[in-house]
Amino acid sequence: MAGVWIMNFIRTLFLMLCMGAALAQPVARPFTDAARGPAPIMETTKPPVLGNAINDDVRRTRNYTWQPPTIPHRVDGYQVDKNFNKCMDCHSRTKAEVSQAVPVSVTHYMDRDGHMLGQVSTRRYFCMQCHVSQDAVRPLVNNTFMDVDALILKSMRSQSGAQATQKN
Ligand code: HEC
Ligand code: HEC
Incomplete structure (x- = not known):
């Protein structure tokens, strides 16, 4: 009895493996990527010309506490090398009064052990x-990120919805 059962089991297993192999045959699907388009992975694409960066000087909301704020002004040609840091020409603690730029926060003066420099x-x-x-462009990849305020609002709404149904 047990022998027959094992034989059947092995046969079924073998059939399933064959089917699996048939299904796993590579299907020739054209490759497309949101950023690269249909260009094959081994080919270099020609990147689109950069537009003018947004320069409206409006500081944007940060989506979470440790997000580095995005830059609301153009930075073309700003020198940042071993000789000079153009950004710090406005954003350092001492230059902020004249430039009215947001001074870099205290974390920018700390080494990785937390020592203040x-x-x-x-x-x-x-x-x-x-x-x-x-840049004012359409996002290449959709994203469903919600910040903490939106999440709290959502959970409050669903809670008050649940309470309303309880009362009824
Ligand atoms: C000529 C002065 C100047 C220079 C140079 C400059 N900035 Fe700014 N930056 C400002 C000012 C003023 C603001 C405030 C918003 C505005 O007016 O654009 C600002 C805002 C910012 C903000 C937004 C801060 C926030 O809390 O939202 C970031 C980030 C920033 N700059 C980064 C940089 C970087 C990186 C560089 C170098 C590549 C740079 N800035 C060079 C003047 C400058
Ligand atoms: C390793 C990543 C990193 C680098 C490099 C960096 N920053 Fe930041 N920056 C952050 C983060 C994260 C924040 C927000 C949290 C904080 O303040 O540390 C921030 C905050 C800021 C702010 C807002 C400060 C405030 O009080 O609101 C300014 C302005 C800024 N950075 C400018 C600069 C400039 C100018 C440089 C180059 C000299 C620079 N950052 C380099 C990560 C970075």
Whole structure:
């Protein structure tokens, strides 16, 4: 009895494996990527010309506490190298009065062990590693991110909805 059962089991397993192999055959589907278009992965695409970055000087809402704020002004041609940091020419603590720029926060003067330095920390020297200007373009990838305020509002709404149905 057990032998027959095992035989059947092995046969079914074998059939399933065959079906799996048939299904796993590569299907020739054209490759498309939101950023690259249909260009094959081994080919270099021609990136679109950069537009003019938004320059409206309006500071934007941050989506979460530790988000580096986006840059609300153009930064074309600003020199940031070992000789000079154009950003700090306006954003350093001492220049803020004249430039009316937002001075960089205290974290920018800390080394990775939390020690306070007299000048901007080397790990915060290249500002555009974290801060970027914005372009008025359509997002390539959809995104359903909700910030904490929106989440709280949503949960309050669903709670009051639940209470309303309880009362009825
Ligand atoms: C000529 C002065 C000047 C220079 C140079 C400058 N900024 Fe600014 N920046 C400002 C001012 C003024 C603001 C306040 C908003 C506005 O007026 O654009 C600002 C705003 C910002 C903000 C938004 C801060 C916030 O809390 O929302 C960021 C980020 C920023 N700048 C980054 C940079 C970076 C990075 C560079 C260098 C590539 C740079 N800035 C160079 C003057 C300057
Ligand atoms: C490693 C990432 C990183 C780098 C590099 C960096 N920043 Fe920031 N920056 C942040 C983050 C994160 C915040 C928000 C939290 C905070 O203040 O630390 C911030 C905040 C700011 C703010 C707003 C300060 C405030 O009090 O609202 C300004 C202005 C700014 N950065 C400018 C600069 C400039 C100018 C440089 C280059 C000298 C720079 N940052 C380099 C990550 C970075």
